Amino acid sequence: PSGGRPLLDGAPDREARIRELLAARASVYAEAHARVVTDGVSPADVAGRVLRAYADRPLFVPLGDKSYAVRIAADGAASAADAVAALSPSSVFVVTDENVSRLWGAPLLDALAAHAKPAAAVTVLTPGEEHKRLAAVEAALTAMLDAGADRDAVVLAHGGGVVTDIGGFAASTLLRGVRWVAAPTTLLSMVDASVGGKTGVDLGPAKNAVGTFHQPSAVVASPAALATETDRAFRSGLAEVVKSACIADPELHALLEREADRVLARDPGLLAELIRRSIAVKAAIVARDERESGDRALLNFGHTLGHALEAEGGFVRLAHGEAVSLGMVAMLRVGCSLGVTDRAAADRVVRLLARLGLPTRIEDEPVSAALRFLSLDKKRRGSSVRTVLMRDIGSTFVEPMPLDRLSSLLERAAAGAA
Numbered sequence: 001p002s003g004g005r006p007l008l009d010g011a012p013d014r015e016a017r018i019r020e021l022l023a024a025r026a027s028v029y030a031e032a033h034a035r036v037v038t039d040g041v042s043p044a045d046v047a048g049r050v051l052r053a054y055a056d057r058p059l060f061v062p063l064g065d066k067s068y069a070v071r072i073a074a075d076g077a078a079s080a081a082d083a084v085a086a087l088s089p090s091s092v093f094v095v096t097d098e099n100v101s102r103l104w105g106a107p108l109l110d111a112l113a114a115h116a117k118p119a120a121a122v123t124v125l126t127p128g129e130e131h132k133r134l135a136a137v138e139a140a141l142t143a144m145l146d147a148g149a150d151r152d153a154v155v156l157a158h159g160g161g162v163v164t165d166i167g168g169f170a171a172s173t174l175l176r177g178v179r180w181v182a183a184p185t186t187l188l189s190m191v192d193a194s195v196g197g198k199t200g201v202d203l204g205p206a207k208n209a210v211g212t213f214h215q216p217s218a219v220v221a222s223p224a225a226l227a228t229e230t231d232r233a234f235r236s237g238l239a240e241v242v243k244s245a246c247i248a249d250p251e252l253h254a255l256l257e258r259e260a261d262r263v264l265a266r267d268p269g270l271l272a273e274l275i276r277r278s279i280a281v282k283a284a285i286v287a288r289d290e291r292e293s294g295d296r297a298l299l300n301f302g303h304t305l306g307h308a309l310e311a312e313g314g315f316v317r318l319a320h321g322e323a324v325s326l327g328m329v330a331m332l333r334v335g336c337s338l339g340v341t342d343r344a345a346a347d348r349v350v351r352l353l354a355r356l357g358l359p360t361r362i363e364d365e366p367v368s369a370a371l372r373f374l375s376l377d378k379k380r381r382g383s384s385v386r387t388v389l390m391r392d393i394g395s396t397f398v399e400p401m402p403l404d405r406l407s408s409l410l411e412r413a414a415a416g417a418a
């Protein structure tokens, strides 16, 4: 009774007792929205970490012992460093690209040094999808091993979806898998690429053909970083926000309609809310279906034709979100023609997309040519496509459809027969 630790006093082997208690509580601790490491940290710094975690209002992605928190941070660099420190890593490896490193790299490296550990190596990749290749993964892994990485290392991927896909993939294969933290810097990577655990690279002509499922240990999105994103990339990311709203969040749709001007002006507080809501939609679906056997297909709303249009344009003519916007318009028309989609709701979505500067004129698109890419892709997996249709804003469902039928519905929709 001397130490005032009732759970430990009287235990013959205190350390064994501590381990036992920790094991019994581990599954509960795994669901904590924030973790603050206090070892060797000043009380003032602990208070700073607690305040940041509180201000970030972390969102929780519940995946059992692979659960993690997503922070939408006002001070992205400090919160990212906090998330890394919470993992008590043996060493920290940053993967980023030239643009992000130039614009946002210095504060992150400073914050790591101040609140976690100085980066043991920083891999600065050449930006661009054409560099999302195994060579980039090899460069990152080589830097990590050269700097003495062990199994307790943590990889911090700081950049857009290309960087988080490469950084996550490198983490999943380094010494058969180490932990990683995603610090996404584009709207697309914040609302989509960094949550869900898909990692990987392109091989030959095949996009995302080589990869793993490897959930991050934390995600820290900093809306302030979006100030430097190009207008086209930012709008492209907004298409995924509209997609999330259509899938499961009618309030998000209403918010976008009401505040379109402030959205386009990139008001950071408003962006934080859009990102939070979009991630919540994705997190709930991923939690139900981590490995994409069922519900996760909902996240592909607008993506079947979207991917085909992207491929038809050589991935240059249309940005991903622009193609998804057109794909959603097409699926809304298909839904109307089948009588499952509320026509007024469909009109609202199309108006919102146009208001956000996204393309909606599917009748001007080479849909028949694009559908040839679709059939090439699907032939490998049998001819039924898990089509996503919207009933009403915030309510979608998956309907398996023979490829031929979907193709003819899409062609008719594009021709204006809704």
Ligand SMILES: NC(=O)c1ccc[n+]([C@@H]2O[C@H](COP(=O)([O-])OP(=O)(O)OC[C@H]3O[C@@H](n4cnc5c(N)ncnc54)[C@H](O)[C@@H]3O)[C@@H](O)[C@H]2O)c1
Residues within 6 Å of the ligand: 097, 098, 099, 100, 103, 127, 128, 129, 132, 159, 160, 161, 162, 163, 165, 185, 186, 187, 188, 189, 192, 193, 194, 195, 196, 197, 198, 199, 208, 225, 226, 227, 228, 229, 230, 233
């Ligand atoms: N893993 C997944 O679940 C998933 C989901 C969706 C998309 N993705 C992948 O994400 C990739 C697309 O992501 P992306 O659009 O973020 O591409 P990206 O990473 O190529 O970034 C686009 C460009 O913006 C620059 N950039 C990044 N942040 C910036 C900032 N804050 N300010 C200024 N410039 C900045 C980059 O250097 C790059 O030139 C694709 O490869 C796609 O396959 C993955």
Ligand SMILES: [Zn+2]
Residues within 6 Å of the ligand: 192, 240, 303, 320, 324
């Ligand atoms: Zn997408």
